[in-house]
Amino acid sequence: MHDAKEKSDATVRPYAGAGLMYAEVILPLPLGATFTYRIPQELDGKVSIGSRIIVPFGRKKLYTAIVCGLSPIAPEDMQIKDVMTVLDPWPIVRHPQLRLWEWIGEYYLCSIGDVMKAALPAGLKVESETFVEVNPDYEEDTSARLTETEAVLLQTVDHHGRISVADLEHRTGITRTTQTVARLVERCALMISEKLVERYRAKRETIVSLAFPHDDTDSMHRAFDSVRGAPKQEQLLIALIDMLNKKRHEGRDPEVLRSDLLTSTGLSTAIVSALSAKGIIRITTREVNRFGFTGVATGTLPSLTDHQAEALDRIHLGFLKRDVVLLHGVTSSGKTELYIHLIDFVLRKGEQALYLVPEIALTTQLTRRLQKVFGDKVVIYHSKFSDNERVDIWKKLLHDNSPCVVIGARSSLFLPYSRLGIVIVDEEHESSYKQYDPAPRYNARDTAIVLASMHGTKTLLGSATPAVETYYKALSGRYGLVELTERYEGARLPDIEIIDMLDEKKRGRSSGSPLSMRLLGLTRETVDHGRQAILFHNRRGFAPVVMCKQCAYVPKCQYCDVSLTYHRRQDEMVCHYCGATYKLPTICPSCKEPAIEVFGYGTERLEDIADGAFGDAKVLRMDLDTTRNKDGYDKIITDFSAGKAQILVGTQMVTKGLD
Numbered sequence: 001m002h003d004a005k006e007k008s009d010a011t012v013r014p015y016a017g018a019g020l021m022y023a024e025v026i027l028p029l030p031l032g033a034t035f036t037y038r039i040p041q042e043l044d045g046k047v048s049i050g051s052r053i054i055v056p057f058g059r060k061k062l063y064t065a066i067v068c069g070l071s072p073i074a075p076e077d078m079q080i081k082d083v084m085t086v087l088d089p090w091p092i093v094r095h096p097q098l099r100l101w102e103w104i105g106e107y108y109l110c111s112i113g114d115v116m117k118a119a120l121p122a123g124l125k126v127e128s129e130t131f132v133e134v135n136p137d138y139e140e141d142t143s144a145r146l147t148e149t150e151a152v153l154l155q156t157v158d159h160h161g162r163i164s165v166a167d168l169e170h171r172t173g174i175t176r177t178t179q180t181v182a183r184l185v186e187r188c189a190l191m192i193s194e195k196l197v198e199r200y201r202a203k204r205e206t207i208v209s210l211a212f213p214h215d216d217t218d219s220m221h222r223a224f225d226s227v228r229g230a231p232k233q234e235q236l237l238i239a240l241i242d243m244l245n246k247k248r249h250e251g252r253d254p255e256v257l258r259s260d261l262l263t264s265t266g267l268s269t270a271i272v273s274a275l276s277a278k279g280i281i282r283i284t285t286r287e288v289n290r291f292g293f294t295g296v297a298t299g300t301l302p303s304l305t306d307h308q309a310e311a312l313d314r315i316h317l318g319f320l321k322r323d324v325v326l327l328h329g330v331t332s333s334g335k336t337e338l339y340i341h342l343i344d345f346v347l348r349k350g351e352q353a354l355y356l357v358p359e360i361a362l363t364t365q366l367t368r369r370l371q372k373v374f375g376d377k378v379v380i381y382h383s384k385f386s387d388n389e390r391v392d393i394w395k396k397l398l399h400d401n402s403p404c405v406v407i408g409a410r411s412s413l414f415l416p417y418s419r420l421g422i423v424i425v426d427e428e429h430e431s432s433y434k435q436y437d438p439a440p441r442y443n444a445r446d447t448a449i450v451l452a453s454m455h456g457t458k459t460l461l462g463s464a465t466p467a468v469e470t471y472y473k474a475l476s477g478r479y480g481l482v483e484l485t486e487r488y489e490g491a492r493l494p495d496i497e498i499i500d501m502l503d504e505k506k507r508g509r510s511s512g513s514p515l516s517m518r519l520l521g522l523t524r525e526t527v528d529h530g531r532q533a534i535l536f537h538n539r540r541g542f543a544p545v546v547m548c549k550q551c552a553y554v555p556k557c558q559y560c561d562v563s564l565t566y567h568r569r570q571d572e573m574v575c576h577y578c579g580a581t582y583k584l585p586t587i588c589p590s591c592k593e594p595a596i597e598v599f600g601y602g603t604e605r606l607e608d609i610a611d612g613a614f615g616d617a618k619v620l621r622m623d624l625d626t627t628r629n630k631d632g633y634d635k636i637i638t639d640f641s642a643g644k645a646q647i648l649v650g651t652q653m654v655t656k657g658l659d
Contacts, residue, residue, distance in 0.1 A: 023047055023083060024069035026101070027057060028117040028125055030110075030439065034068060038080045047083065049582060050091025050098065054084045054126060064126045066093050066116060085514040092398060094416045096454045103450055104440050114439040119414035121394055123387035132190045133162040146189075149180055154189055181183030203388070206258040206284045208240060208272060211282045214254065223280045232271050237280065258283070279463065298372055301344055302337040311484045312338050318480030319458045324449055326428075326474040327462040331483030332491055336366070336460045338484075339424050340373055342460065343405050347377060349600035351421025351457075352397075353405040354412065356448055358430035360384055361622070363407050364633045374405060380416060381408035384629065403638060410435060413451055420455040423448045428461040428470060431653075437577075466579045514601045514610050520613055527617045527646045535606060535649045540623040541565035542605045546573055546584065553590035555582065566598045567625070568605075606648045622650035 012132075021039045037049050037055050047053060051067045054608045062084065074080070101119060105112040117125070146154065156172050157163055169177050172447050184190040201207050227233040243256045243264070258272060275281045304312065311327070315338065318325040329335045338424045343353045355370075357363055360382045362467035381393050398416045406412055408431055425433075425445050433444040445461070452459040461470060461479070487493065499516040509517045514537070515655035523533045547554050555564050557575035564573035564582060571582045601609075607621045622636045633653075640648050648654055 004185065018071070020074065021047070022071050022074060022080065023053070023067045024071065024490050025055060025065035026068050026116050027055070027063050027065050027113050028120070029057075029063070029113040031113050032111045034112070035458070036075050036078075036080055037065075037083045038074075040082050043086055045081060046089070048091055050093040052087040052092050052124065054085060054087065056081050059338055062126075063280065064120075064124070066098075066120075067091075068098055079461050087126065092394070093120075093229045094398075094418065096451075097414065097416060098445070099454055100414075100451055103454075104267070104442055104447060108442045109441040110438050112443070117413075118435075118440055121387055121390035123391035124394065128382070130165050131162050132157055132165060132168065132192055132193060134186075135191045138187075138189045142583060149174060149177075150184055150189075153180055154184060155236045157190060163571065166492060172648075181580045203392070204287055206259050207255045207284045207286060208261055209282050209284075210244065212246065213278055214241075214248070223278075226280065227275070230274075232267055233274055236261070236265055236267055236271050236275060238573040248601070274449050281356045292560075299375075301341055301373060304337060304341070305334070305488065306339060307484060307486050308334050308488075311482050312341055314482045315342065315460065315480075318482060322478075323453060324459045324461065324473075324478075325467060325480035325482060326470055327460060327482050327484065328466055328471070329464060331461065331493070332487045333484040334488040335426070335463075335484065336369065337488075339426070339460075339462070340370065342422060342424065343370070344373070347403040347405065348422035349421060350403050352403060352417055353421055354417070354423045354448070354451075355405055355407045356412065356423070356425045356433075356444060357407065357409060358432035359653050360409050361627070361633045362426075363409070364637055366407055370405060370407065375402045377402075379404050379406045380397070381406055381412040383409065383411050384627075387600060406447070410442075410447075413444055413447055417455065420457050422457055422464065423459045424450040426457065426462045428463045429465055429467040430553045450490065473608075487590050514606065515609060515613070521646070523610075524614065527614055532643070532645075533647050535610065535647065535653070536655050537601065537603050537606050537649070538651055539565075539600070539602040540576075540604070540651055541574065541602035542568040543600045544602055545599040547597065547599060548588040548591060548593065548595045549597055550588060550593045550595035551591040553588050555585070555589075557582075565602065569625070603651060610647050610649055617647050619647045619649060620644040620645040622648060622654050624651070627653075 011032055021044065022043075023036045023037050023039055025037060026034055028512055034056070035055075035349070037053075042353070047067055047070070049067055049070060053065050053067060054062055054067045057063050097119070101115040104115045105111070115580060120447055124254070127242055134154065152172055152174065154166060156168060160171070163171075165177060165181060168181070169175060175179075181190060181467070185192055212223075214220075223237065224234070227237055235473075240256060240261060243261065244254045246257070248254050258269070261272070262269065262468065273283070276283050311329070315325055315327065327335055327338065329338075339355065343355065346353045355366070357366065363380055363382060367380055379393060379396070379657075383388065394415060397404075401418045403419075406415060406417075408415075414552055425448050428445050435442050435444070449459045451459045463470070465476070473479045497518070499518055501510065501516060504510045504516050515523075515535075523535075526533045544563075545554070546564055546566050555573060556562060556581055557564060557578065559580055560575055560577040562575060562577055566572075566584060567574050570581070572583065573584055574581050575617075587594055588596055603621055604625070610617075610619045621638055622633070626636065627633050634649075
């Protein structure tokens with residue numbers, strides 16, 4: 001399909017002409033088609049499959065598109081718009097990625113535009129952002145006066161000039177202003193314009209070096225003569241020469257970071273600028289990656305027991321016969337050690353490995369274990385990283401084909417791999433691998449198997465409790481099957497005790513909380529013996545139910561029509577589907593009685609109960625609310641591992657990997 005009906009104010013020219021090329025592109029929109037654009041003569045030879053380009057679409061809208069095909073044949077009976085510009089001198093999406101996008105769109109019944117929107121980091125999607133400004137010809141209609149909200153918005157725009165809708169909401173504190181802005185546009189009070197916005201900002205560092213060769217004695221004498229009488233400039237020059245000589249002696253590049261130079265001397269950037277103005281030093285900037293391993297990698301692989309070594313051999317033999325092998329290993333049987341050996345085998349061949357985990361929290365723990373062995377070859381990627389960080393990782397894999405292992409959640413499937421050697425899906429049965437909303441609604445485990453097949457490599461699925469369909473395929477011979485039935489070093493399986501809380505209440509042994517008297521006693525005993533306890537509860541927030549005791553009214557989200565959860569820390573009701581927040585009403589909106597109460601227990605309330613029951617013990621909580629940024633997991637896990645807390649309360653993220 002082609003963009004035949006989109007006749008906006010953008011330039012539209014006849015498509016006839018010799019030597020013209022046409023690009024078939026994917027737009028990040030929920031449209032079940034690709035679109036054709038003409039490549040202008042000035043861009044001839046600069047566009048290739050996988051390139052990132054800017055194209056007009058709709059009424060004055062500009063989007064980043066990915067080229068998925070090129071053709072010299074013009075579409076018939078259509079007027080075609082021109083490609084506006086090419087953003088990169090090289091493709092940013094590889095051919096296997098485009099094939100994977102197409103497969104996801106076809107298999108999971110969604111548009112390829114939805115797949116592109118999910119796959120590309122936001123920092124790589126340049127889009128036109130809506131800006132508004134006051135119409136200079138606007139005259140207020142006295143018969144239809146502005147509302148208070150409309151007046152505030154119009155006054156703010158008039159004061160700040162041209163402003164984005166998002167910035168307008170931030171400055172006024174008024175949320176959901178889109179409809180109000182639309183009304184003001186209809187009344188000709190505001191005008192809308194579009195501005196191209198680039199989200200990605202590269203990290204740069206400033207380098208200082210001498211502007212002449214270090215062995216040029218005449219230039220060195222002239223440099224010191226020019227700073228005579230300026231003691232700070234002379235101090236900086238001496239410090240720079242010392243640092244450069246030290247680096248040269250160590251066999252490193254004769255250049256110094258400006259930040260290091262200023263830290264060592266305690267001087268300001270003005271002194272550096274003064275030496276640059278005199279032609280004594282040269283100042284340059286370069287783009288750097290935000291990620292770097294600063295620790296020491298031992299390179300030593302973990303030792304394997306006889307059972308683990310046998311399982312590893314069977315995995316290699318299984319890969320000779322089948323593309324997918326299931327490692328069915330009981331809890332604490334040492335599956336991670338096998339993964340590390342397989343990753344090492346792949347890296348030694350000069351290939352890349354993908355290690356998928358269901359929870360972002362698991363990447364924090366696994367990263368440390370893998371970095372001890374593989375050092376800076378470990379790459380982490382998940383949705384908690386900022387746009388800029390995700391783009392940096394994308395570019396690293398795009399331009400650096402050296403062997404590495406990528407640890408990440410389901411979004412790491414979309415990275416631009418060039419030499420993928422193995423895909424490992426840990427805890428393959430986990431429902432967290434399924435993307436429910438928004439589209440594409442895909443299963444990362446199944447998509448990982450397809451990704452591996454497109455790269456001609458193997459997939460290892462690991463689990464102590466495999467999914468029914470996976471285990472059936474393994475038993476029927478479609479997948480290979482390797483079983484690890486013994487725990488590492490003969491460790492005993494834990495004792496499991498089930499407490500019937502209804503029976504506890506009947507016997508009068510309930511403490512009025514979700515914690516039974518038996519659990520309270522065992523936790524107290526554990527803490528008193530200097531050990532740690534984990535309390536798992538699958539509800540976050542303070543109370544999952546808000547209800548009027550008088551009429552049974554339950555507040556619901558106006559967008560999702562689901563009941564709201566009360567969060568006491570922020571004193572708001574929150575929709576766990578869309579994130580919308582509402583104030584807790586003091587008066588019931590239905591019966592007008594002051595009878596609104598909260599019921600049930602979430603992790604926030606459980607944390608308070610544990611604090612009260614074990615006042616001398618430090619309690620930490622790990623759920624979505626306490627791990628909003630990418631370092632949240634790391635800090636909580638580090639503190640708990642270091643013994644700074646005795647009790648950890650949390651949702652399902654506390655149930656995995658905390659060995």
